[in-house]
Amino acid sequence: MRNPRRLALPGRTVRLRFTALYGVLFLLSGVGLLAVTNLVALGSSRSTVPAENAQLRQPTLAAAQEQIGLLQTRLSEIHAVQSRQLLVGSAVALAVMAVVSVVLGRVVAGRVLRPLRTITTATRRISADNLHERLAVPGPADEVKDLADTIDGLLERLESSFAAQRRFVANASHELRTPLATMRASLDVAVAKPEPVPAQTIALADRIRTELDQVDRLLEGFLMLARTQHGALSDRATISLGRVVSAALDARAADITAGSLTVHDGDVHDGAWTRGSRTLLSRMVDNVIDNAVVHNHDGGWIRVATTSDGGTARLVVETGGHVLDQEQLSRLAQPFQRLGADRTGSGSGSGLGLSIVAAVATAHGGDLDLRARPEGGLRVAVSLPLADARAGVSA
Known part of the structure; x- marks a missing residue:
């Protein structure tokens, strides 16, 4: 206790x-x-004698005693x-x-x-995005200076470690693409032979090709996550979240129709502007929409809204479904965290989608909020700093 x-x-x-x-x-x-x-x-007060003593000249004994008493x-x-x-x-x-x-x-x-x-x-x-900065405290070589120099040395080692991690992820993901492309080409050659190919071979080739596509998406997610968490924000522009959301919904119209999903996008407008990397923000919105489409059930619904409140631009995507556990939802922003097939009947996905969303939002000074709807389903809210639409190029 x-x-x-x-x-x-x-x-x-x-x-x-x-x-x-x-x-x-x-x-x-x-x-x-x-x-x-x-x-x-x-x-000094005890040793001081009043001046009247000096004025006594030849007094009588009685008068002297009386004067001394006074x-x-x-x-x-x-x-x-x-x-x-x-x-x-x-x-x-x-x-x-x-x-x-x-x-x-x-x-x-x-x-x-x-x-x-x-x-x-x-x-x-100083954070993971600016580990190159140093304290560089001036002054004499005392205990405070020693402490600052020790922290600078620690930051230098951390920067080297983060740089090595970025290089490893990027190089590994890039090098793995070559054998994947070779395997995919070998499958295509094997299936395209002039002699009849057994049905079992074609089915196996299709399954392997599907798994290769999944690995390819996983490597792409690795690269995007590494770039978002530790890379510099390039191609910065002032972007309308509403227009990016509309483009993402149009690109997934076929999947939405195949799932018989109803999309409520009446609250998507051009008032929510933010500034950042066009590529990363587009990928963030794509992942949020993909999450709503893939992890849904036939005949379900999706509600999308973009709003601006004070100094914040916000994207909110809601879906219906089973009642979810809020404690489990809080872990979905971490890589490779999934709720499983019992969430909406779909167990697909690499587990990197929402972690990339969280990383992109954090890199742009925002955050990701995941909430379980009381009546069932999920509410995904991405908050970003609001930008002036006249400050740059719109999207």
Whole structure:
């Protein structure tokens, strides 16, 4: 069981601890200074003799004794008044010193921690898309400089690792296309021989060709995912999500008709504009539409809408079907995650479609939201930064 006392103290930061430490040190210094001042003042007040003593010339014994008693009384009263004034002044000075100590402690702690805050801010700004940036903290060779240089070295190693990963994925995907093309050509040659080919051979060739097409799509998905996650955004333009969605629906008209699907696209309009890579954004929309068409049932429906709200352009695609588990849906944005054939009766797909959608959205400063509809089916919402339609070339 976790300690509730520790949970109740989330504000115990390093700056707060430094503030308390410096404040206590300043306060103790003030207390010591006031104590020394009080001791010196009290000692000097005791050694002070009123001037009236010097005016006594040849007094009688009784008069002298009476005068001495009066002087002692006055001296005691003056000493008591001075003590009270000194105590009040010391209390006020101590209160002022307490406030000043806290303020000075906080200022000093802030200046001490300023380089660390700078390092923290710069480190948060660096992500997988800009690993080439470095902290490059100036200053003398002290502990803060050593920490910054250590983080820069770590970023350099991470950049090299990411670059090696990109090269491996790209090279492997490219090299695998050659044997796939060779296998496909060998199948075509074997089936195209003049002598009669057994029906079993033709059926086997068709099945192998289907699997080769699936592997080819998988390699294409690898390349697209690697380019989206770690590549630079090329062919940037200002694009209308509505026009891209309309083009994607027109390209899949045959599949929509074959599945007897009803498409509700009345809310698709040209008001939702965003800026980014035309190729990647088109692929993102294609994957969302493909997901709605492939993972659907005969006679089902698809509702598509593009909206703009504040500074956000949004694409929303909904489908009907079985009631889905929201916890499982949250994993679909990861590569090779699928709900299985019990989702809509279709188990096809490489498991990269929605992960590519999520990667493209993130690369453009947006996000992907997957929601299970309470009455059954899936709601896919892609949010992207809104752009001005006059800012660039439309799509």
